[in-house]
Amino acid sequence: MKHLNLLIKPASSLCNMRCRYCFYSGISAVRETASYGIMSGEITDKIINNVFKDINDKDEITFAFQGGEPALAGLSWYRHFVENVASRKRDITVHYAFQTNGLLIDESWCDFFRAHNFLIGLSIDASPRFHDRNRISTAGEGTWQACLRSKHLLDKYQVEYNILCVLTNDLAKEPDKAWRFIQNERIRYIQFIPCLDPPEEQANAGREVSNHRGVANQRGAALGPGDDSGNILRPVQFAKFYSRLLYWWTREMEKGNYISIKFFDDVVHYFCRGIPTACGINGQCHNQYVVEADGSVYPCDFYAFDRYKTGNLTESTLREIFDAEQTQNFLNEKLELPKICEKCDFNTACRGGCKRMRNVMYIGANEVVCGYRSFLEKCLGPLENTVQRVFQEGTQ
Numbered sequence: 001m002k003h004l005n006l007l008i009k010p011a012s013s014l015c016n017m018r019c020r021y022c023f024y025s026g027i028s029a030v031r032e033t034a035s036y037g038i039m040s041g042e043i044t045d046k047i048i049n050n051v052f053k054d055i056n057d058k059d060e061i062t063f064a065f066q067g068g069e070p071a072l073a074g075l076s077w078y079r080h081f082v083e084n085v086a087s088r089k090r091d092i093t094v095h096y097a098f099q100t101n102g103l104l105i106d107e108s109w110c111d112f113f114r115a116h117n118f119l120i121g122l123s124i125d126a127s128p129r130f131h132d133r134n135r136i137s138t139a140g141e142g143t144w145q146a147c148l149r150s151k152h153l154l155d156k157y158q159v160e161y162n163i164l165c166v167l168t169n170d171l172a173k174e175p176d177k178a179w180r181f182i183q184n185e186r187i188r189y190i191q192f193i194p195c196l197d198p199p200e201e202q203a204n205a206g207r208e209v210s211n212h213r214g215v216a217n218q219r220g221a222a223l224g225p226g227d228d229s230g231n232i233l234r235p236v237q238f239a240k241f242y243s244r245l246l247y248w249w250t251r252e253m254e255k256g257n258y259i260s261i262k263f264f265d266d267v268v269h270y271f272c273r274g275i276p277t278a279c280g281i282n283g284q285c286h287n288q289y290v291v292e293a294d295g296s297v298y299p300c301d302f303y304a305f306d307r308y309k310t311g312n313l314t315e316s317t318l319r320e321i322f323d324a325e326q327t328q329n330f331l332n333e334k335l336e337l338p339k340i341c342e343k344c345d346f347n348t349a350c351r352g353g354c355k356r357m358r359n360v361m362y363i364g365a366n367e368v369v370c371g372y373r374s375f376l377e378k379c380l381g382p383l384e385n386t387v388q389r390v391f392q393e394g395t396q
């Protein structure tokens, strides 16, 4: 029995927001084709056909849709997709996930999400001040109110969702504000997404690329070259933010109230149970099967550049793409570990972490500090103790 994950972009890099830190607009802008538009019905059907060639009974598969803004593909596109998958009549478990900026979400989308058990990732940045600074409409206006309205709609329709909050360096200085947002909005699941510095390819392009498409993804957001807006997260601030958040989270846990903060969940799963639930937490890349609207496949959302393309799912199966030389090169790339890692107690578990997150949550520019290590040194023990105590009490 296997569990496959695909990350599909039905509307490519198209978006109805102009978030200042959008990392996917930066990536797509330096590709030969910035946007492949909306995925056609023919391409969709070919992709599903090829995916099912590798699926056996009892397998599980997650189709996660994101962009750009995936809602731009239209509700009929998703109806077609789930009908096609359902028509296969196989003994498998299918999960759906959908990451959205929320602008287009209305009652009919909520009905659909509920009917097909979609798990939604909704991007909201903690307060109007932080949100409206970066998450702006095509007219240049803040979108806080519209996004919050979508959240309340998901609540009303009892659609399951995570809040995706981009962790800028400035927001990381105000963990209490982030916590108040969680409390005031009664959020049960939240993921803080590190705001990244621009990728090498973008910086090498030697020009300002417009950061004007897409929406924060589950793994990161990034800024254009030369950004000095206080957005790019830095390791010291990363550690301070989560240390303080842990204080509030622990108090809530002790009242028997579990709130899922993705980073804490990942650390607990990995260090207490040996299960890596975040890509890169064990220092290894995992093949993410990022599928663009023309069927092109990339190994990681951070690396959806032309030179990392691993195949096309309209022509090849997942197995063939996994076995392709480009995929294996990406997965097996050995990066030199920074010196600071050599004397780190977490070295064998972490192995330098995710290479794309290195500058923002791990090793600072001067290589004398690692934010993740600082957090683990101070907080891993208390975090493990809290989880063990609360779950032991829960089973008594």
Ligand code: SF4
Residues within 6 Å of the ligand: 219, 279, 280, 281, 283, 284, 285, 286, 287, 299, 300, 301, 302, 353, 354, 355, 356, 357
């Ligand atoms: S760079 Fe590697 S570890 Fe990081 S998210 Fe991509 S595949 Fe995962």
Ligand code: SF4
Residues within 6 Å of the ligand: 340, 341, 342, 344, 345, 346, 347, 348, 350, 351, 352, 353, 362, 363, 370, 371, 372, 373
């Ligand atoms: S110093 Fe940081 S990145 Fe290096 S092994 Fe330790 S925790 Fe991981």
